[in-house]
Amino acid sequence: MKPMCKYVYEALARASSFLSENGREEVVARMLLQHVLNKTHVELMIDMREEISVQQFERYWSLIEEHRAGKPVQYIMGTEEFYGRTFQVNKDVLIPRPETEELIVETISRIKRMFNKQAKLNLADIGTGSGAIAVTMKLENPTLEVTATDLSFEALEVAKLNATELDANITFKQGDLTRPISDEKWDIVLSNPPYISQDEAPTLSDTVLNYEPHRALFADEGGLYLYKRLAQELPAILKRPALIGLEIGYKQGPDVQSIFQKSFPTARVEIVKDINGKERMIFCEIVE
Numbered sequence: 001m002k003p004m005c006k007y008v009y010e011a012l013a014r015a016s017s018f019l020s021e022n023g024r025e026e027v028v029a030r031m032l033l034q035h036v037l038n039k040t041h042v043e044l045m046i047d048m049r050e051e052i053s054v055q056q057f058e059r060y061w062s063l064i065e066e067h068r069a070g071k072p073v074q075y076i077m078g079t080e081e082f083y084g085r086t087f088q089v090n091k092d093v094l095i096p097r098p099e100t101e102e103l104i105v106e107t108i109s110r111i112k113r114m115f116n117k118q119a120k121l122n123l124a125d126i127g128t129g130s131g132a133i134a135v136t137m138k139l140e141n142p143t144l145e146v147t148a149t150d151l152s153f154e155a156l157e158v159a160k161l162n163a164t165e166l167d168a169n170i171t172f173k174q175g176d177l178t179r180p181i182s183d184e185k186w187d188i189v190l191s192n193p194p195y196i197s198q199d200e201a202p203t204l205s206d207t208v209l210n211y212e213p214h215r216a217l218f219a220d221e222g223g224l225y226l227y228k229r230l231a232q233e234l235p236a237i238l239k240r241p242a243l244i245g246l247e248i249g250y251k252q253g254p255d256v257q258s259i260f261q262k263s264f265p266t267a268r269v270e271i272v273k274d275i276n277g278k279e280r281m282i283f284c285e286i287v288e
Contacts, residue, residue, distance in 0.1 A: 005057055008033070009048040015064045022068045029064065035077045036060045070206040083136045087162050092154035094216045096132040100192055100247060102274050103281055104136050107190060107245045110283060111141065114241055115187065123188040124149065124181050126230070129216060131159030131170070133190055138168040144188075147171040149180045152215065177226065178233040185239045191230065192247035197223040223249055227256050231263040244284035253279035260284045 005011040015029035034044050036059055037052070052060070063076050074080040074095045080087055082096040083104060089095055115121055121144055125134035128148035138146040148163075148170050150156050156172050163170045173180035196217050201209060208217070219225045227246070234244060248256050253271040261269045264286050272281040 003061075004054075006051055007048075008037070008044070008050050008052050011052050011057055011060060012048075015060070018064060019068060024067055028067055028073045031073055032063045032067065032076065033060060036063065070210050072207045072211055075211060080130075082132045083140075085136070085139070085166055087130050087132055087135070088158060088165065089130050090158060091211065092152060092213060093130040093158045094212055096130055099274050099280050100132060103190065103192065103245055103247050104133065104140070106272055106281060106283065107137070107188070107243070108140060110243055110245075110285065111188065114243055114285060119187075120145065121187040122147070122184070123190065124186050126177055126181075126189060126191040127151070127193050127216070127226075128159050128172075129155050129192070131162040131168075133192065134159065134170050135163050135166050135168040137190070138163075138170055139166065145171075147173060147181060149173045149175055149177075151176050152213075155213075155216075177229055178237060182233075182237055184237065186237055186242065187239050188243045188245070189230075189234060189238065190245045193226040193230070194219040195223045195226070195247075195249045195252060222255075223252060224255055224259065227252075227259050231259045235263055238286060240286060240288055242286040244282075244286070246282045246284075248280060248282055250278040250280055253282065256282045 003014050005014055012029055012033055016026040019029055020026050034041060036056055039047065066076055067073055072095060074089050075091060078088060078090065080089050080095050083101050087096060123137055123144050123146050125148045128134050128150050131148055134146050134148035138144055148159055153174055156174055160172055194217055198218055246256065257269050257271055260282065264284055266288055268285040270283050271279050272283060274280040
């Protein structure tokens, strides 16, 4: 039976306990209450003893119920924070992860080391999803010419919305992997492709497995299929020097490194660990 609460602090306490009892994180109760009341964290703390209307509470509890059933809080609110910016997300795109922020940091560092400061560089983000990588790279490096691709028309619509709202000038192209960009040569290619094998599906949380788009999660050949395709297709469309940056599953480092080393025998292909010490990125630096 749905409880009724008169005050903000009471609603938060009830929702926090309810989520905890159902195996969900209590912090989501606070996030959703901020969302419903349109308040910052600080404002919510200040207004804890304010009354909450019946309509506000009913809307709040319906969202709490959605999350209890497994729907990710980011899809409920329609947003996620990434690299200090707010991105729109929905069921057509993966929710941006903190690990991908580390791909951005590492890429920016390598660009500064590898390329002439005066050079006009072009970057392709393959499988852009929400546009988090493409938009962030453009905003952090305004002189970059950024193109973002995705096989999904619906995902590109989300990415375009984010680029517009965050004022990032990006070219968008729909198509499969490198096909939309095969008529140009590129300095930098980034991608966070689907890399989870079907065998790993039972290990995923219900919030991921039941709600996030499977086409953006799973790949054949033990999760390596798209890395193999990228390694085959990228040599023909890269300039020299060039940089490739990829997000990987934490157990895939040696396999992906080997795949790209075979395609780029003289390149430096490096496995990079994330802040938690897991192998989460591959960088391929091609000089000749």
